Amino acid sequence: MTVLHLLSMTKLLADRIAVARGTKKADLVLRGGTMVNVVTGEQYQSDVAVHHGTIAGIGSYDGKKVFDVSSKYVLPGFIDSHVHLESTMLTPAEFAKAALLHGTTAVVADPHEIANVLGRKGIEYLLKASEGLLLDFYFMLPSCVPATDRETSGARLEAADLKPFLKHPRVLGLAEMMNYQGLLSADRSVLKKLKAFQYEVIDGHAPGLSGKDLSAYISAGVSSDHECTTAEEAREKVRLGMTVFIREGSSAKNLEALLPAVTPLNAHAFAFATDDLVPDDLAIGGINLLVRKAVRLGLDPVSAIRMATINPARHFNLKGKGAVLPGYDADIVVVDDLKNCAVELVIKSGIPVTGRSITGAITSPRKTATRNSVHIKRLNLNDLRIKARSARARVIELVPGQIETKEVLLPVLAKDGLIISDTVQDVLKLLVVERHRASGNIGKGLVKGLGLSSGAIASTVAHDSHNLIAAGVRDEDILMALETVRKMHGGLAVVDQGKVLASLPLPIAGLISDRPLDFVVTRLEQIQEACRRLGSAVDHPFGILSFLALPVIPELKLTDKGLVDVRSGAFVDLFI
Numbered sequence: 001m002t003v004l005h006l007l008s009m010t011k012l013l014a015d016r017i018a019v020a021r022g023t024k025k026a027d028l029v030l031r032g033g034t035m036v037n038v039v040t041g042e043q044y045q046s047d048v049a050v051h052h053g054t055i056a057g058i059g060s061y062d063g064k065k066v067f068d069v070s071s072k073y074v075l076p077g078f079i080d081s082h083v084h085l086e087s088t089m090l091t092p093a094e095f096a097k098a099a100l101l102h103g104t105t106a107v108v109a110d111p112h113e114i115a116n117v118l119g120r121k122g123i124e125y126l127l128k129a130s131e132g133l134l135l136d137f138y139f140m141l142p143s144c145v146p147a148t149d150r151e152t153s154g155a156r157l158e159a160a161d162l163k164p165f166l167k168h169p170r171v172l173g174l175a176e177m178m179n180y181q182g183l184l185s186a187d188r189s190v191l192k193k194l195k196a197f198q199y200e201v202i203d204g205h206a207p208g209l210s211g212k213d214l215s216a217y218i219s220a221g222v223s224s225d226h227e228c229t230t231a232e233e234a235r236e237k238v239r240l241g242m243t244v245f246i247r248e249g250s251s252a253k254n255l256e257a258l259l260p261a262v263t264p265l266n267a268h269a270f271a272f273a274t275d276d277l278v279p280d281d282l283a284i285g286g287i288n289l290l291v292r293k294a295v296r297l298g299l300d301p302v303s304a305i306r307m308a309t310i311n312p313a314r315h316f317n318l319k320g321k322g323a324v325l326p327g328y329d330a331d332i333v334v335v336d337d338l339k340n341c342a343v344e345l346v347i348k349s350g351i352p353v354t355g356r357s358i359t360g361a362i363t364s365p366r367k368t369a370t371r372n373s374v375h376i377k378r379l380n381l382n383d384l385r386i387k388a389r390s391a392r393a394r395v396i397e398l399v400p401g402q403i404e405t406k407e408v409l410l411p412v413l414a415k416d417g418l419i420i421s422d423t424v425q426d427v428l429k430l431l432v433v434e435r436h437r438a439s440g441n442i443g444k445g446l447v448k449g450l451g452l453s454s455g456a457i458a459s460t461v462a463h464d465s466h467n468l469i470a471a472g473v474r475d476e477d478i479l480m481a482l483e484t485v486r487k488m489h490g491g492l493a494v495v496d497q498g499k500v501l502a503s504l505p506l507p508i509a510g511l512i513s514d515r516p517l518d519f520v521v522t523r524l525e526q527i528q529e530a531c532r533r534l535g536s537a538v539d540h541p542f543g544i545l546s547f548l549a550l551p552v553i554p555e556l557k558l559t560d561k562g563l564v565d566v567r568s569g570a571f572v573d574l575f576i
Contacts, residue, residue: 150571
């Protein structure tokens with residue numbers, strides 16, 4: 001630290017003290033609002049004085065700029081406890097523009113998706129791309145790259161690869177430990193990661209884990225979970241000391257099921273997370289919508305606000321975040337009332353964020369080495385065929401509103417000895433094509449519940465290794481959808497009767513667009529409409545499709561290596 005910098009900091013501190021004492025005008029004052037004190041749980045009328053991006057005082061103040069919020073409520077900025085930026089398909093700069101307008105002033109991101117494609121380069125890209133933006137981007141380092149050995153990933157990261165990132169000021173710890181089976185069996189690689197991060201925050205990912213195995217998981221240093229689907233599961237994890245992130249994203253919606261577990265005595269152990277949020281949902285809102293829904297379902301408003309602010313700040317040890325109190329960062333949200341939680345004004349680091357424009361520079365980074373990541377062998381119709389070896393097969397059945405699936409045994413439809421999609425039963429062909437090394441691996445299966453009566457869809461967004469995934473009725477359309485995505489160097493495509501109905505290029509790692517939010521949202525609306533015309537039975541077919549290749553979420557999933565029974569961790573035959 002230079003002498004000049006030290007003198008500057010001393011001057012700022014002296015000015016703040018003067019503002020707090022009332023002997024100097026604040027840069028900005030929020031006058032007369034009802035402040036929600038997330039530390040004491042009280043609500044009372046007060047001015048909030050902001051100086052040089054920090055809250056100087058609470059009381060009665062004068063400022064150079066004054067906002068009259070006398071009929072409004074003053075809250076801390078919202079914090080998203082767990083989000084995958086890649087799922088929004090936006091650069092951090094575009095994400096910030098959307099999220100800030102809805103009151104999210106900080107996010108804790110897990111770059112797990114891009115790391116599974118590009119390894120260290122993917123993490124470096126997101127750290128650089130989020131640098132200097134108005135919204136605070138914190139990162140947890142991906143613990144499972146690859147997520148499992150049952151799929152082909154683009155990279156492998158061990159403890160030694162991750163540890164250097166701990167020097168970065170916005171890196172907080174180790175992200176969701178999905179490989180709980182490896183932890184419980186004391187896998188050497190997993191234990192090395194846990195040891196390397198033993199003094200940092202370690203987040204969890206253990207759907208359904210219970211009893212002694214859950215105790216063992218927590219005893220290894222894991223302190224949170226965002227995969228609870230029942231109130232009973234959430235209660236058990238909170239009782240054992242975990243923080244439960246209640247997830248309400250675009251595909252997985254758990255808030256209504258988990259809310260009965262929250263009580264006045266344990267509410268401090270809960271926070272909110274969106275996890276995976278698609279751009280059109282992000283454009284509507286973020287954590288503010290979770291607060292609103294929780295209150296509508298009967299949760300005390302102050303508890304809901306705490307879960308969106310001070311609770312995640314304390315979990316991640318974010319000094320100066322999560323409250324509207326002297327000495328805290330001036331990250332403030334003004335809402336109309338605590339029931340609707342409609343955001344009317346956002347103050348970020350002392351800067352007002354209003355309308356569709358954001359005060360302060362938000363720029364995209366220079367082009368980086370994240371492109372041209374789709375490498376597959378040229379495919380033909382023979383590659384997509386499935387020989388009928390039995391009259392019955394294991395089928396992946398969707399569970400509405402969840403990323404979990406069921407295994408169902410169904411009769412299959414065949415023609416000339418080859419399996420074809422059965423639109424009457426709503427059973428479609430499902431394919432996963434390895435796209436990192438052009439190995440030629442193709443996993444073949446069947447899925448029930450997508451609802452397509454014609455056409456095909458394909459995408460390079462397929463958790464967690466993000467191989468190329470496709471589902472459809474006719475092989476010709478499936479092949480064209482796959483080829484369309486390959487030519488775009490990654491993205492989403494909808495095809496019917498030999499025509500591309502809609503598409504969205506995702507050239508950055510096959511996961512992220514290099515275009516503005518409005519462009520991405522418009523293209524996704526076209527994709528949604530095209531899917532509806534083809535009979536899609538789900539709200540976000542591509543969001544659901546992306547999880548059908550995730551072999552860590554029960555029950556049955558498909559990877560480029562084959563069909564996986566997640567409960568046993570073993571590959572199983574498609575046919576009975």
